[in-house]
Amino acid sequence: MTEAPPIDAIADETAYAEAVQLAADAAAAYYGDGTSSLDDDAYDRLVRGIAAYEKAHPDHVLEASPTGKVAGVVGDVPHTVPMLSLDNVFGPEELAGWTASLERRLGRPVTAWSVEPKLDGLAIAARYRDGRLVQLVTRGDGSAGEDVSHAIGTIVGLPGRLADPVTVELRGEVMMTARQFEEACAKRQAHDGTTFANPRSAAAGTLRAQDRPYVCELTFFGYGALPLPDDTSDLATRLREWPHSRVMDWVAGQGVQTTAGTAVAGIVATSVEQVQQRVEEIAAARPELPFGIDGIVIKADDAADQAQAGFGSRAPRWAIAYKLPAVQKITKLLGVEWNTGRTGVIAPRAVLEPVELDGSVVTYATLHNPSDIKRRGLMLGDSVVVYKAGDVIPRVESPVVHLRTGDEQPIVFPEVCPTCGGEIDASQERWRCVRGRTCRAIASIRYAVGRDQLDVEGLADNRIQQMLDAGLIADFGDLFFLTREQLLGLERMGEVSTGNLLTAIDRARTRPLSRVFCALGVRGTGRSMSRRIARHFGSMEAIRAADAEEFQKVDGIGPEKAPVIVAELAELSDLVDKLVRAGVNMVEPGVAAVAGDEGGTTTAAPGGDEPGALPLTGMTVVVTGAMSGQLAALSRNQMNELVEQAGGRASSSVSAKTSLVVAGENAGSKRAKAESLGVRIVSPEEFAEMVAQLLPGRR
């Protein structure tokens, strides 16, 4: 019998600091809201690894270590004013409860509120003497921290010199932006083949690292400024008397980075409604931010209000953290599945131990492509960081190497196409079956004739396969050339079914361009994008004539997607020619084609109304739940088509940008989210009234 391999030893001080941070985060989440990112076994393993490192390096034990064996050498810089924590609230009601209780305590309304993001990094005190940055101290236990002045010069946003020669302590958060995290992971990968678990623990490890052969950049955002306790200068007096928002303007004026200028800049609100609105705006902006936030901090802005409210033992009474749900958790990578998509791309998908993330249970996550798996050094059985933002598909970020048991296995890469067994073209980052679309002919045809595309009734998978096998078709364009005789020649195909199928195919010739385009299965364009493209260009001719620049005029197509669409269309050129020859409709009803010179499109409303007079012009609409009344028979795609015919934009997720939610029976989380955001909600019947002019049998 072979002995079980040892737990991966913690390699160096950075990895040790990172592991301590992970353990501290897990413990804080567990005791805070009971949603630990680590299971008991993983936590124990992490602590055993930490303990082993501490045994070998007794002088380097960190204050925050879960082993509780702090040596005297760290965390020995006393804070002039304690660095406190914040109490939490978890929703609008709790927030309203807290603001009310603060106003009761003060016996009057709070003068103004400051609303700012809760930055997901590590608190730090940056001490400036006569305008020069002289010392950096971590939060430690709140009353004394660790001197990390060696990091001076590596932190973006924290200048070595202030604009004025002042003596002051700035407080703020040290973190890694998404770009810095990527770069740090790449550097560490090149150094020892491992990556960091997440930006927060990477920042923690990096901040403490002293003898690393590579340097990783960090970012600072200030959120406060304190004069020394005995400072009686004018500036000190002003900093004590100014509202918090004014102090922050001063900090920014000294050349220090604050959140001002970001999408989630701190603002001053004068009512609880305004506070709640900003909370929602910040929450909605979170998925697009280039740095992590885990909540919103609401503070009484006025210095007198703060002074009167005072402090509890752990946290100030004049500030609160409104926590947002975790978008990142650690779980196990159980397996990797490889699937050939409609376009021939062979994509890996992670099978995960189910984990609750941002309101839903995640079991699968994307793994991008094979080189990404190699770059991240993932192994089967690894504890991995899974990330989910907004409604995007969750993705696997990185393995947590400190949690390895030694039982992890390499991920097996396919040698042949998992669908057809043919050769793989691995020359690009994304692997493809050399047969491209033909590999998944059945899947592409099934997609093209589906209900939301050409809607050819009665064309089941076995029929498609039968026609492929008989060599009657190779793509869905060939369907339009099938003859009665050919069909009758197939097994189990009688007069009636042949007649029905030919009628159904004939009907498919008249579908609007949006559906014909969608049927092509161009990479990166689904149903709603196809509708936007069709409405923008009006005809297939205009679509084919467009270059990448023209495609970028379509809402939702950026510089990355546009050239992919152009290239895909070139690849599909023969198929499109075939469809044209077959007499398939190539225009979008009610839309004038993009004219070469003038460029713009005109959207003509049905019934000859003026453009712009459509009932949903400029609105973003989300449909959820079961439709009823006049709309009962409409599929989700048909509802979205209706929204767009009415001049609106159909979306599948509710955010602060949503103008209207059509909520039918059993509408779940989307309705709840709309309610919390104050988005207008209507029933299917009310919506039918709004778009009555577009419904058949209109009044």
Ligand code: IVH
């Ligand atoms: S104010 C005494 N403002 O959150 C007031 N803190 O859970 C405490 N944090 O230790 C700090 N963003 O590290 C404040 N805009 C912000 C913040 C913020 C992040 C961190 C800070 C603090 C922790 C408390």
